Amino acid sequence: MTAPIRVLLVDDQHLIRLGFRLVLDAEPDIEVIGEAADGRDAISETARLDPDVILMDVRMPVMDGITATERIVATHPGVRILILTTFDLDEYAFAALRAGASGFLLKDAQRAELVGAVRAVHGGDAALAPRVTRRLIELVGPGAVPATPLPGSDALTDRERDVFRAIADGRTNSEIARDLFLSESTVKTHVGRVLTKIGARDRVHAVILAHRHGMTDTR
Known part of the structure; x- marks a missing residue:
């Protein structure tokens, strides 16, 4: 049996983390193994838990998601990071992509989009809408x-x-x-x-x- 995709949730809003956890834990091939409320905790939890995929908010207290993404990618290159954002053309999210994230996801994404994005980045694909890719290319x-x-x-x-x-x-x-x-x-x-x-x-x-x-x- 294939091991489940191990996911770390990083967002300063508890309800956002709870919503994602409920959706992902319902999937037989995905397991939420931990949560963090800021970028600094994300780095320490990544070192402790060694997740496959991280759902990472961009704007957080203590340490933002861009800095955390850059540091995690440098020390754990096998981890795939999905950026969580409110706007699909958020310049902060693009900065996180340049820092090493594998895609980004709107916080109001539908269940199928969330699950599909986690599976896509875990499999080495990108989770980006076509217009987002075009904007990234411009940048x-x-x-x-x-x-x-x-x-x-x-x-x-x-x-x-x-x-x-x-x-x-x-x-x-x-x-x-x-x-x-x-x-x-x-x-x-x-x-x-x-x-x-x-x-x-x-x-x-x-x-x-x-x-x-x-x-x-x-x-």
Whole structure:
């Protein structure tokens, strides 16, 4: 039997944590293993509990979610962080994505969205709406800074390079499969190989790397 996805809830509002706990604990493949009310407690609870996924609020007392995300990603690179926000174009949330979060989730998300997002980031996918991905791309583009070679990109096959550029453009696996005339399972395999070769944590990190290093169709 597959081990459940172990989740840590981080939010300064008790009722928010309670609501998420009730939804997630009802799923057979997800287990809420702890809670924290600020970023500092999130760091200590991460070290103590070693969760798979963290639901992280951005604006909290003592230490904000951006700082906590950056520190957790640096010390626990295997942990996936989902940012909790009230607005889907919140600049604070984008800062947390740049700090290493794997996606973000609106606090009023429906049950299926919440559960799906937790499973997606745990599986190495990104939990981002298309317009959010586009906004992220705008924020992390290379601008006037000369692009530098991306370590590992020379090991990509032609097909993997096509998939990488599609990821950088914010396309989903189903969209990549359609555009490249591949099955979704084949796309998923290519995505995994791309992330491994370029040393990306997940798709969000891959988008950031692609645009920082000019690995896009619009470069």
